[in-house]
Amino acid sequence: MSFQERMIVKNPVFSLGLGIGPVLALSYRFDTAWVTGVLSLLLILLGKGSVRLVKDAFPSAILWYVRITILTFWIALMEIVFEAYLPGLRDSLGIYLPLLAVNTFLLEAIVFGEQGDQNEWYISLLLGLAYLGTIAFVGAFREIVGSGTLTVIMLPGWTLRYVILTKPLQPIRFFILPAGGLILYGYLKAGFRLMVTRSNRRRVEEEP
Secondary structure: OOHHHHHHOOOOOOOOOOOHHHHHHHOOOHHHHHHHHHHHHHHHHHHHHHHHHHHHHOOHHHHHHHHHHHHHHHHHHHHHHHHHHOHHHHHHHOOHHHHHHHHHHHHHHHHHHHOOOOOHHHHHHHHHHHHHHHHHHHHHHHHHHHHOEEEEEEEOOEEEEEEOOOOOOOOOHHHHOHHHHHHHHHHHHHHHHHHHHHHHHHHHHHOO
């Protein structure tokens, strides 16, 4: 499976319907969006690596419980680090930071079901990058259209933010509201479904 196929045909958000909560709640600003995507990618890789180290010590029947426990441990560690060094970003992520453990657990279940003959690390990396790319795109779109800015990073005492829309262009505040995010998600999901339909039709036409 290529990255393009994972991004369009089997997109975790728009095709599989996973991780919708963080996408809708945290994509009102670009920095919270891409940080959420990076944390999800790290959790997928850290969780997989940790499970590989301890899976022989547990029976396969309880391995999924071990997996969610390990993800919860990594989330708790991330919360401690964010609380100590990035309290502002921690407040922006809110309740959705601990909920990333559940989100990553579901993404890992998809990896387990799709593994087949492919390398599981490769599938996990593709899935994490696809989720990162998706939430970062939605976050950039919502902030640019809704606020007219693009916040790359916000640290204590320092913020990197670009002004994108200037007069006479005015931002549409509706897009940074939860309702705006939900409507945008609906349109993007319809667009992805259209692209998948056209891709499948093209593939059928090319077959001898």
